[in-house]
Amino acid sequence: MPHITLGSLPFENLKRKPFRTAALVIVVTMLTVAFYGGALLATNLKAGLNSMQERMGADLMVVPQNTGTKAEALLTSGSSSTFYFTNDIEQAVAKADGVSQVTAQTYISSLAAACCDEKVQIIGFDPATDFVIEPWITSQYERTLKDGEVVAGANINVSANGTIKLYNHEFPVAAQLASTGTSLDNSVFVNESTIPAVVSYSAKTGHAAIPAEYADKAISAVLVKTGDADTKTVAANIADTVKADGVTGLGYVYPGGVTASTKASLDAIIGYAGLFLAVFWIMGLIVLLAVFASSMNERKREFAAYRIMGATRGMLVGVIVRESATVGLIGGLIGIGSASLAILPFNTLIGARLQLPYLQSGAFTVLALIAAGLAFAVATGLIASVAAAVRLSAPETYLTLREGE
Amino acid sequence: MTRKLFATLPAIVLGALIAVAPQTFAYVCKVEDGMKMACHYTAQAALGIGVVIALLGVIGLFVEPKVRAGLNIAVVLNALLVIAVPTVLIGVCKGAMMHCHMVTLPTLIVLGVLAVIFAAIAVRMDLTGAKTAGR
Numbered sequence: 308m309p310h311i312t313l314g315s316l317p318f319e320n321l322k323r324k325p326f327r328t329a330a331l332v333i334v335v336t337m338l339t340v341a342f343y344g345g346a347l348l349a350t351n352l353k354a355g356l357n358s359m360q361e362r363m364g365a366d367l368m369v370v371p372q373n374t375g376t377k378a379e380a381l382l383t384s385g386s387s388s389t390f391y392f393t394n395d396i397e398q399a400v401a402k403a404d405g406v407s408q409v410t411a412q413t414y415i416s417s418l419a420a421a422c423c424d425e426k427v428q429i430i431g432f433d434p435a436t437d438f439v440i441e442p443w444i445t446s447q448y449e450r451t452l453k454d455g456e457v458v459a460g461a462n463i464n465v466s467a468n469g470t471i472k473l474y475n476h477e478f479p480v481a482a483q484l485a486s487t488g489t490s491l492d493n494s495v496f497v498n499e500s501t502i503p504a505v506v507s508y509s510a511k512t513g514h515a516a517i518p519a520e521y522a523d524k525a526i527s528a529v530l531v532k533t534g535d536a537d538t539k540t541v542a543a544n545i546a547d548t549v550k551a552d553g554v555t556g557l558g559y560v561y562p563g564g565v566t567a568s569t570k571a572s573l574d575a576i577i578g579y580a581g582l583f584l585a586v587f588w589i590m591g592l593i594v595l596l597a598v599f600a601s602s603m604n605e606r607k608r609e610f611a612a613y614r615i616m617g618a619t620r621g622m623l624v625g626v627i628v629r630e631s632a633t634v635g636l637i638g639g640l641i642g643i644g645s646a647s648l649a650i651l652p653f654n655t656l657i658g659a660r661l662q663l664p665y666l667q668s669g670a671f672t673v674l675a676l677i678a679a680g681l682a683f684a685v686a687t688g689l690i691a692s693v694a695a696a697v698r699l700s701a702p703e704t705y706l707t708l709r710e711g712e
Numbered sequence: 713m714t715r716k717l718f719a720t721l722p723a724i725v726l727g728a729l730i731a732v733a734p735q736t737f738a739y740v741c742k743v744e745d746g747m748k749m750a751c752h753y754t755a756q757a758a759l760g761i762g763v764v765i766a767l768l769g770v771i772g773l774f775v776e777p778k779v780r781a782g783l784n785i786a787v788v789l790n791a792l793l794v795i796a797v798p799t800v801l802i803g804v805c806k807g808a809m810m811h812c813h814m815v816t817l818p819t820l821i822v823l824g825v826l827a828v829i830f831a832a833i834a835v836r837m838d839l840t841g842a843k844t845a846g847r
Contacts, residue, residue: 464807493809648825652818655808 313622317629328634331598335638335684336645338591343680344646345584349577350672351654355488355664356566356573362489363562364439365530367538369400369545372556378528381490382565387416387428389516391525396554400529403548405536410436411526413502415509415516417473427463428494429473431502439530440496448482455479455504458496461486462655471495474508474516488658488666528560538563573663588687595691599631603695627696628689635688639681647677716773719780719838722830723769723787730794730823731762738819740812741805751804751812757797758820765790765827781838784831791827794820 311319321328363382370378374390381388391413401409413431432440434452444458452458457478459465470477473495486492497505506522509515517525533541542559549557603610610623650657651673658665668676734740734755741749768787772780798804798820804812 462808464805464810466806648822652821653815655814656818659809659814 313618313626317626317633320626320630321633327598327602331595331634331688332638332641334591334594334598335635335688336642338588338687339639339642339680339684340646341584341587342683343643343676344650345580346676346679347646347650347668347673348657349580350668350676351488351657351665352573352577352661352663354668354672355658355666356570358487358666359489359569359664360566362439362443362487362491363566364442364532365562366533367531367542367545368560368562369396369529369531369542370527370558370560372558374527375558375560378558378560379565381414381428382560382562387414387426387493389414389416389527391517391521391527393521393525395524395526396549396557397526397529399549399552399554400531400545403541403545405533405541405544406531407534407536408436408438408532410438410530411499412437412440412528412530413499413525414527415502415505417516418509418512418514427460427471427473428490429457429505430494430496431499431505432496433499437530438532440491443487443491444482444484444496447484450481452481452496452498454498454500456481456497456501459483460494460496461492463493463495474505474512474514476508486666488664569663592687592691595687596694599691599695603627603698624696627692631688631692632685633688635685636681638688639684642684643677643680646680647673715777715837715841716780719777719784719834720769720772722834723772723784723827724766725769726791726823726827726830727762727764727766727769727787729762730765730820730827731759733819733823734758734816738816740816741810749805749812750802751798751810751816754798754802754804754812754816754820757802758794761790761794761797765794777838777841781835784834784838787831788828788835791824791831794824794827 359382368378371390371392374388377388377390397409397411400406410433412433413429415429415431417427417429430440434441444452448458455478457471457473457480459471459480459482461484463471463480463483465471465480465483466477469480471480472478478495478497480495484491502525503522506515506517506519506525509517510519531541531545538561546557549555613623613626614620651667654665654667734751740751740755743749743752765787768783768790772783775783793801798817804810804817807813
């Protein structure tokens with residue numbers, strides 16, 4: 308028979324009643340999975356949204372008519388597409404009132420070729436004027452991007468020899484960027500003068516991305532910085548200015564609006580999840596309270612015996628509190644382990660399925676969430692036992708013993 | 713009986729999943745034009761190791777606890793191999809959006825970790841059980 312001390316008593320109690328302990332641990336585990344898993348997902352979504360806001364440096368995007376939805380999808384969900392103007396519009400846009408800075412970008416969606424050649428978004432930008440992508444690229448690649456070279460997003464499959472095969476041509480990859488959790492991760496970036504070469508390679512494969520006659524001047528969007536001016540007014544000014552040049556029917560995308568609507572839907576999701584979590588936690592707490600209360604009722608004789616053996620009320624409360632804290636800790640550890648296994652290795656899949664900006668938080672944030680999750684689990688266990696502990700410490704030993712008869 | 717099932721069933725189920733996953737729901741890149749990517753070999757290795765883990769679980773049903781503890785130590789080592797194959801030893805395709813990178817790799821890691829945990833618990837249970845029985 309092992310020697311049982313007051314210190315080891317709570318653990319022996321838990322061991323001797325494996326089914327009761329397992330039931331309590333399961334409830335705490337479920338609550339911790341919901342709390343920690345929900346918090347981790349919400350943090351990653353918020354990190355993705357922040358990253359998206361940082362990457363959207365333009366106030367206004369001028370795109371060809373009826374391509375606004377495609378351009379928005381390109382900003383948010385990462386679905387690649389090709390669209391372009393058939394006329395030189397950049398200079399005309401630059402002339403409009405309220406426009407403080409302009410730059411042109413070209414979007415080409417590559418073919419989904421054989422195994423491991425994915426469909427990627429090729430983005431042509433002008434390093435001299437660009438204010439959206441260039442700062443992000445410069446933060447990680449200091450040299451100027453040469454003609455024919457590409458900079459690859461974080462999710463791009465770069466081959467072992469440092470190239471990427473697009474339209475059957477191997478492009479040297481100058482640098483690979485860090486993850487942003489946005490569509491930029493699935494893109495490759497080339498400078499504007501490389502675009503005609505990309506178009507000619509695409510023509511060779513029989514799937515010309517852009518007709519040869521537009522290859523030299525094709526741009527997909529003019530990105531505008533408006534300074535202090537109202538973006539809608541600037542859009543109207545641009546429409547008037549280009550009309551004078553004989554161009555009508557432009558499409559306008561407001562990246563700020565796209566971010567705002569993504570933020571609104573994200574806030575709604577997080578709000579509902581938070582509400583669900585609160586209800587779930589209260590239900591779980593009620594279950595725990597009920598289980599603790601009924602087990603305390605059953606254990607009245609046991610506690611009366613401790614009292615007869617000389618245990619003070621404080622000691623009894625200590626035993627209950629340590630039992631419940633241990634249950635909370637074990638449940639918390641299992642819950643955090645399970646949720647981490649379900650979320651952390653699958654972060655790319657979750658991001659791809661959510662179709663929302665999703666960026667895996669850093670190790671420090673995850674560790675902080677783990678600590679918070681454990682504290683939450685232990686606190687839940689303690690709260691559940693408080694009522695039982697208070698009740699148990701109140702009546703006299705004799706009465707407690709009689710009640711158990 | 714419960715202890716025996718707890719010590720063997722996870723190995724059987726997880727071993728079967730490790731063998732089957734890369735061939736089915738957590739599939740790897742298809743072999744096209746005879747070009748076999750790293751993930752193809754990872755799937756082959758996982759098939760072999762998964763079958764071994766499942767068989768160790770089946771054998772565990774018919775042996776005494778001490779021997780079963782030994783079998784579960786083998787399950788732990790094989791499960792560590794399941795984790796090492798897609799991460800260190802063979803690997804998967806580099807592209808983060810590739811199915812093998814996005815699904816197969818984490819699936820094998822998770823199944824491997826679960827197999828290690830369950831087998832380690834089973835070893836402890838069988839050894840302490842054997843000690844108690846021997847008293």
